[in-house]
Amino acid sequence: MELIESHLCFGGEQRRYKHSSKVLGCEMTVAVFLPPDFGPHTPVLYWLSGLTCTDENFVQKAGAQRLAAELGLAIVAPDTSPRGDAVADDAGYDLGKGAGFYVNATQAPWAEHYRMDDYVVRELPPLVEALGLGQRRGVSGHSMGGHGALVLALRNRDHFASVSAFSPICNPMDCPWGQKAFTAYLGEDKAGWAAYDASVLLAEAKAPWPIRVDVGLADNFLAEQLKVESLEQAARQSGSVLQLHRQAGYDHSYFFVASFMEAHLRFHAAQLK
Numbered sequence: 001m002e003l004i005e006s007h008l009c010f011g012g013e014q015r016r017y018k019h020s021s022k023v024l025g026c027e028m029t030v031a032v033f034l035p036p037d038f039g040p041h042t043p044v045l046y047w048l049s050g051l052t053c054t055d056e057n058f059v060q061k062a063g064a065q066r067l068a069a070e071l072g073l074a075i076v077a078p079d080t081s082p083r084g085d086a087v088a089d090d091a092g093y094d095l096g097k098g099a100g101f102y103v104n105a106t107q108a109p110w111a112e113h114y115r116m117d118d119y120v121v122r123e124l125p126p127l128v129e130a131l132g133l134g135q136r137r138g139v140s141g142h143s144m145g146g147h148g149a150l151v152l153a154l155r156n157r158d159h160f161a162s163v164s165a166f167s168p169i170c171n172p173m174d175c176p177w178g179q180k181a182f183t184a185y186l187g188e189d190k191a192g193w194a195a196y197d198a199s200v201l202l203a204e205a206k207a208p209w210p211i212r213v214d215v216g217l218a219d220n221f222l223a224e225q226l227k228v229e230s231l232e233q234a235a236r237q238s239g240s241v242l243q244l245h246r247q248a249g250y251d252h253s254y255f256f257v258a259s260f261m262e263a264h265l266r267f268h269a270a271q272l273k
C-alpha cells in the first residue's frame with residue numbers, strides 16, 4: 001500500500017493509502033487510523049460506510065479518533081465500491097459506484113469488479129496487518145455499511161470477534177434499496193439473496209457474539225429501508241443477543257453516528273481486548 005496522506009491525530013495517525021486491488025481489479029483508497037504505540041497487540045475495527053460514501057466520510061464526520069487513540073484501537077475505513085473509468089456504474093446513487101453493498105456480484109456487468117465481500121474480508125486484512133497491527137478484528141458500519149458489517153460478520157464468524165451497526169439495512173431482501181441492488185448484483189433468483197441478508201443469517205445463527213445496533217427514531221429511512229423489526233425477530237428465533245437501541249429524535253446522518261460512536265467503540269474494545 002502506498003501512503004498518500006498522514007496527519008497526527010490525538011497522538012495517533014490518520015493515514016490514507018492507495019493500492020492496486022487484485023480482487024476488485026482497480027486502484028482503491030483506504031483510510032487507516034493508527035493509535036499511539038500501535039503494534040501486534042492492536043486490534044482492528046473495520047468501518048463500512050453507507051451509500052454515496054468514500055473512505056473519507058467516516059474519517060471526517062464520525063469523530064472516532066480521540067477515543068480510538070485512548071482505547072488503542074486501529075480503524076480501517078475502506079471505500080464503498082470499486083472505482084475508476086473501467087468500472088460499471090448506474091445513474092442512481094444506490095447502485096454502482098458508491099453502492100457496492102459488500103457482496104460478490106455474480107451478474108454482468110457488475111461481476112467483473114464488484115467483489116466488496118472478498119475485498120473487505122480476504123484482501124484488505126493482510127495488507128492492513130502488514131502495517132504492524134494485530135489479527136483481532138471487529139466490524140461496524142452505517143446503513144448500507146451496517147448491512148455489510150452484519151452480513152460479513154455473520155458469514156465469517158471466526159474472522160470477526162465483535163460486530164455492531166448504526167442504522168443498518170437489516171432485511172435487504174424486503175426493502176427497495178436491497179431489492180434494487182441484489183437484483184442487479186446477484187440476479188433475479190432470490191434464492192441467492194439470502195446469503196447476504198442479515199435477518200435471514202441471524203435467524204439461523206448459532207449463538208454468535210452479542211450484536212449492538214443503534215437506530216434513530218427520526219430516521220426517514222427507518223420504516224421503508226431499515227426493517228429493524230426483522231432483525232429483532234431473527235434474534236428471538238435464534239436466541240441471539242441483540243442489543244438494539246432506539247434513539248429518540250435522531251436521524252440517519254453522521255450527526256447520529258457521531259453521537260453514539262463512543263458507545264460502539266467501547267463495545268468493540270471490550271470484546272477485542
Ligand SMILES: N[C@@H](CCC(=O)N[C@@H](CSC=O)C(=O)NCC(=O)O)C(=O)O
Pocket residue numbers: 049050051052053057061093142143144145252253254
Ligand atoms: N443521497 C441520498 C442518500 C444518501 C445518504 O444518505 N447516504 C448516507 C448513507 S445512506 C445508506 O447507506 C451517507 O452516509 N451519506 C454520506 C454522508 O456523509 O452523510 C438521498 O438523497 O436520499
